[in-house]
Amino acid sequence: MKKQFAWVLGAMMAMLLVACASQKGPAEQAVASAETALSAVADQAQKYVPDQYAAVQAQIASAKDSLAKGDYKAVLAAAPAITAAIGSLKDAAAAKAADAEAALSKAKDAWSSVSTDTPKMVEAIQTKVEVLSKSHHLPANISKDSLAAAKSGLDSIKATWADATAAATSGDYTGAMAKAQAVRDKAAEIMKSLGMGS
C-alpha cells in the first residue's frame, strides 16, 4: 500500500513538474511580448502620459519578478491585464500627441498674425513715450508716474517679446504665444495709461 502511494505521489509530482515546465515557455514569451510592445510606444508614452507609462512598467516588472521565481502561472494570469494596459497606454499617448499637435498648429497660425501686429503696438508706445518725454507739461489725463511706469513697462515688454520670438524661432509656438499674450496684455495696459485709446 505504501509503495502504491509513493508511486502515485511520484507520478503526481512528475505531472506537476511537466505542467510547470510547459508553462515556462508561454510565460517567458508573454513577458518578452509585453516588453516589446511597451518599447514600441515608450517614446510617445513617456512624453505624453508618463504616469501611465510608469504604471505599465511596474506591471511588467512584477511579471518578470514572478518569472524569475518560477511562478509561471502568475505570469500567465497577469499577461492579459498587461496587454490591455499597453493597449490603453498606446491609445492615451496617441490621443495626447494629437491634442498637442493640434494645439501647436493653432498656436503657429496665431503666431503668424501676432508676430506682425505686436511690434506695431510696441512701436506706437515707444513713439508716444518719446514724445511725451519731451513735453514740459503732461496732459491732464497722464501723470508723471504713469509715464514713468510706461517707460519701465516698455522695457519689460521688449524683453518678453524677445523671449517670445526666440521661442517661435525654436519651434515652440505654444510658448511663444503665451509670452506674446503677456506682451499684448501689458501693452494694452500701457496704452490705456497713456490715453492711447483701445
Next chain:
Amino acid sequence: MADTPPTGDNPYTQVHVVVAGDTLSKIAQKYYGDPSLYNQIFQANRDVLKDPNKIFPGQKLKIP
C-alpha cells in the same frame, strides 16, 4: 477737437480728426500737454500737411 480709435499705417497710432478752430498747437496741447510739440504732429503727417498752419476740418492726423 475730436479723437478717434487708432487707424492708419500703424493701427495703434492715435488719430485726431480736425475740427473747426483746431491748430496743431492746440492738438499738441491736448495730446502732449505742450503746444510747442506741434512739430511732432506736423512731421508725422507730412504726407497730408504741407504747411503746419494749414489744417482743415475733417483731416485725419496721426498723433505719434
